[in-house]
Amino acid sequence: MNTVDFLNSREDLLSPGISACQGCMAELSLRVILKVLGEKTVLVVPPGCMAGAAVGGWNKSLGTKIPAAMPQLGNSASMLAGIKAAYDLVDPDVHCLAYAGDGGTADIGLQALSAAAERRDNIIYVCNDNEAYMNTGFQKSGTTPHGARTSTTPVGSVGRGKVNFKKDVPMMMAMQNTAYVATLTPAYMNDFVEKVQKAATIKDGLVYLHVLNPCPTGWGTKPENSIAYARAAVQSRYFLLYEYRNYEFTVSAPTKNIREPKDVTEFLQKQKRFAHLDEQDYEEVRRVVNSRWENLKKLAGL
Amino acid sequence: MENEYRVVYGDSGLYVLDTASWRTFRPVIDETKCVNCGTCLLYCPVCAVKKVDGRIQIDLSYCKGCGICRTECPKQAIMWVKEEE
Ligand SMILES: Cc1ncc(C[n+]2csc(CCOP(=O)(O)OP(=O)(O)O)c2C)c(N)n1
Ligand code: SF4
Ligand code: SF4
Numbered sequence A: 001m002n003t004v005d006f007l008n009s010r011e012d013l014l015s016p017g018i019s020a021c022q023g024c025m026a027e028l029s030l031r032v033i034l035k036v037l038g039e040k041t042v043l044v045v046p047p048g049c050m051a052g053a054a055v056g057g058w059n060k061s062l063g064t065k066i067p068a069a070m071p072q073l074g075n076s077a078s079m080l081a082g083i084k085a086a087y088d089l090v091d092p093d094v095h096c097l098a099y100a101g102d103g104g105t106a107d108i109g110l111q112a113l114s115a116a117a118e119r120r121d122n123i124i125y126v127c128n129d130n131e132a133y134m135n136t137g138f139q140k141s142g143t144t145p146h147g148a149r150t151s152t153t154p155v156g157s158v159g160r161g162k163v164n165f166k167k168d169v170p171m172m173m174a175m176q177n178t179a180y181v182a183t184l185t186p187a188y189m190n191d192f193v194e195k196v197q198k199a200a201t202i203k204d205g206l207v208y209l210h211v212l213n214p215c216p217t218g219w220g221t222k223p224e225n226s227i228a229y230a231r232a233a234v235q236s237r238y239f240l241l242y243e244y245r246n247y248e249f250t251v252s253a254p255t256k257n258i259r260e261p262k263d264v265t266e267f268l269q270k271q272k273r274f275a276h277l278d279e280q281d282y283e284e285v286r287r288v289v290n291s292r293w294e295n296l297k298k299l300a301g302l
Numbered sequence B: 001m002e003n004e005y006r007v008v009y010g011d012s013g014l015y016v017l018d019t020a021s022w023r024t025f026r027p028v029i030d031e032t033k034c035v036n037c038g039t040c041l042l043y044c045p046v047c048a049v050k051k052v053d054g055r056i057q058i059d060l061s062y063c064k065g066c067g068i069c070r071t072e073c074p075k076q077a078i079m080w081v082k083e084e085e
């Protein structure tokens, strides 16, 4: 079955009306992940845009048709590991899913996540990476890229956006031999669905899915272009699609099949958070993007 | 007696917001151009696009009017119609 017919045939397990912004890719990715995993899933969603959009519940009602709970910002993985241990006594086939923001993952939740991966707790942990703490007003996170303007890395007579570089969480998770690691973005929906399907079959440890989700409100982009930005991120190699399992890296088809990569400006330009960047900054981004790709090629034996 | 807290399963206790009221424009499929490829179905963030008996339809009940379906349509088959007050 092709991806269109497959997704059409699956039940949408989120409420049809949640308050995520127009063009929010975090909403799309969550709907698709739940469609693939199906109704035998329980969800934890820590504070952040998706919890705020009612996925974690408002006023004694929930934004999901499956059980969901809101852990604290820093303990999604440990809370879910406990939930999984309880479900294992009842039905080990229930998928225990976390859908956490990049702030909740790369910064404050990292220790809990890394420990759960080390224990090989069989949970599916998704990092919804919109590259900042969006729900509280666009503060810089560990995965905010170099140069990006956020409310805590302002641009003015002194500041020029974030000084440091994006923390590479999926690579960290691979380096600690997490059972399955994959990077995804919704512009490549076949690849996306296949990786979530594979995640559902992993039974020997923690699954870490890192999803780049364009955020029109935080990035300063038009809602109708969210998929276009996700595509440009891959086509410029700003965001690399790959999988890791059992000490093996596999570069995924959309990244592997790039003949002529697009320039990074294809991704950076017209985003308000990068509006102040000049040619020298672009050169810096090109250098980082290139090093990451060279590194991945070595790891994957390309 | 109504429970203080519910674990929902199915539609009871489901939080539903009227997101259709956000729209300033609405997508309308031009049947003469649409080839029912389903690209819009893949990318609609609210899953408002359905395929029924092989044909693509947009359910406007919760469509936020983001315009992604229109941008991504390879046949430019989605028209953009202003919502009246
Ligand atoms: C320990 C703690 N610190 C701060 C907050 C406030 N807070 C709520 S949501 C949020 C943003 C989370 O950002 P991220 O995880 O990236 O998710 P996003 O909003 O971008 O989806 C913050 C800082 C909190 N809830 N708990
Ligand atoms: S701020 Fe960004 S991530 Fe949050 S709901 Fe809006 S578009 Fe989605
Ligand atoms: S305008 Fe946006 S919400 Fe409405 S059908 Fe198109 S993609 Fe979906």
Ligand SMILES: [Mg+2]
Pocket (backbone or CB within 6 Å): A101, A102, A103, A128, A129, A130, A131, A132, A133, A134, A141
């Ligand atoms: Mg975030």
